[in-house]
Amino acid sequence: MTNQKAPGIHSYTDVVGSDVISQLQQLAEQLQGKKVVHVNSTRVGGGVAEILAKLVPLMQDLGIETSWEVITGEDEFYQCTKGFHNGLQGNVVNLPRRLLENFESTNVQNAEKLRPQLEDADIVIIHDPQPAPLIELCPKRRGKWVWRCHIDVSRPYRPIWQYLRNFVSQYDASIFSLANFAQPLPHPQYLIPPSIDPLSDKNVDLPKKEIKKVYSQFGLDPDSPMVVQVSRFDRFKDPVGVIQAFKLATKYHPSLQLVLAGGTATDDPEGAMVLEEVKAAAGDDKNIKILSLPGDAHRTINALQRASDIVIQKSVKEGFGLTVTEGLWKGKPVIGGNTGGIRLQVINHHTGFLVDSPEGAAMRIRYLLRRQERLEEIGAKAKEFVRENFLLTRHLREYLTLMLALTHGKAERIQLG
């Protein structure tokens, strides 16, 4: 992992415009003097740590006293919270009492360390289930406490949700990524969709030379069209369906290339199994490249997306689908599965196409490759769509708005000086 210093707020001016930066500064002005604490369970790895590593320095740069605390635990704690994660996503998970006791006692231990800081804060944002019990372990808290759920909880396994709801319902508010994820709770449920960082290795503009390098690196033909899906090897991402779509489309575009780029699957038995299925489906087709890339190959993935003509994300189940956002940001039309948050991002004929089958994906690939002007037009629109809606600066604005709303009561309209 590269240990980069997080960019300051002004670094984003060229990407989003000075009006957006100025607005963030004005919102932040109203929060000067407030103490904000974020708490999660890991400093590195995973989407939550990635977003906090960006958001916290930006909030600090805007003059808000913001800190980021991480709770720690032993193996059993993480076994338990992994079970929560799976259960909240709808898998049947039965956690033994021993693991739940470890979960609670780990939170007690962490509360001993964090209590003074948390009880003194104006706003505490607790990310995901791992630190959720901290609220009842800080009885002298004076600020507003918010539970931020980054997980797709649209259809949770009920016993797991019932257990966690006991903690979550004590909060002043919660935040979900999509309206479909909201659950019956006795407090306001704010909606803040995720975002991408345009200055991160995964999304930053790359020199042409670096983009071209992936052709030789992976044996790709720069003169032939290319479709890319970036996803771990998981059945919900339907990589086999992507290969079926590719095979249907190659009848009309014989030189078409397909890149399926995913993470290494050594620690994930199911991932390894799916990878084998994908290899079997690809057979000996030399125009299909199946790439297992290391977790920090962000610039390589960035270059592959930029080198492609079309980005595909043919998921059959998806939370939000940040790889869709990344593809759109590279100015590529995205062919996306008609599910979850992909529907928020892929708008037929405007930013790409939603599909329900490999046949549908094949048809849209053929359409876009034959209609180069449409492909470029949709790609340009896709990029602007992300610029206005799904960049980190929008995410930050919504956090600031939420904090102002929390500190000014429940009125629908809050008039500041």
Added chain:
Amino acid sequence: MKNAQGVPNNKAQTGEECAPNNVFHVKDCALIAIATGRRAQNLREVRDILQTIDEGSIYYHFWGSRLQPRFDDPEYLNDFAAWAHRALRDGKAAERLGVIDPTAHSNLEELRQELIEAIETRLDEEEHVTWVKSDMQFNFLTSQIVVFDTHRIITDPSDLVQAVPAMSASSIFYHLIDARRRTLDGIDDFRSWLSGYGSPFGDRYQDLSEQIADIDPFFSSLSELRGELAAILSNYFKGVGK
């Protein structure tokens, strides 16, 4: 009396005047969406929920969602119509809901009644109610909106040429769209300042006001609206001078 935004239909009561003392105060706003937890899987459920849902939700689905991450749908002017088109695939319902003009109503209760009426008319026409899958339900949302002063003041209309392109998209929303539900005469803040009641400029800028009135705020994104307004101002002051 409250207008269709649910705020008192009187500038003096809102504390949101943009042109006190004959200067234009540039304001801005930021909005955060809130799930109400109420969802509908067909038009009948939408109608039933509409009977009792908080006015703030109706405001959100007609106006507030313009400030949310979403595609500015060029075809349908409110979330109900867009859902009828995309999820329900009911063209007639989408068209009837899409044509509802929120500015034609003096308050949100009237708007609610027109929505219910349009849905009931459509329900009467069909023998069967069409259902959508559970992950495509209509989620009734509401919002909190934070309005703040940018401390930027415009004293001369020609200064708008420089000021408008520098405004944030949400500031454009506030002055060009939100104002229609906030001002007594239902017009945007720019026209209100240039030619409205108590204008310091008399009818000097009537022509400019008419050009601004021609902007249809519903079929363009906020950035596009900013561009349209900036172009009108630039052309006007290039030709007329101060």
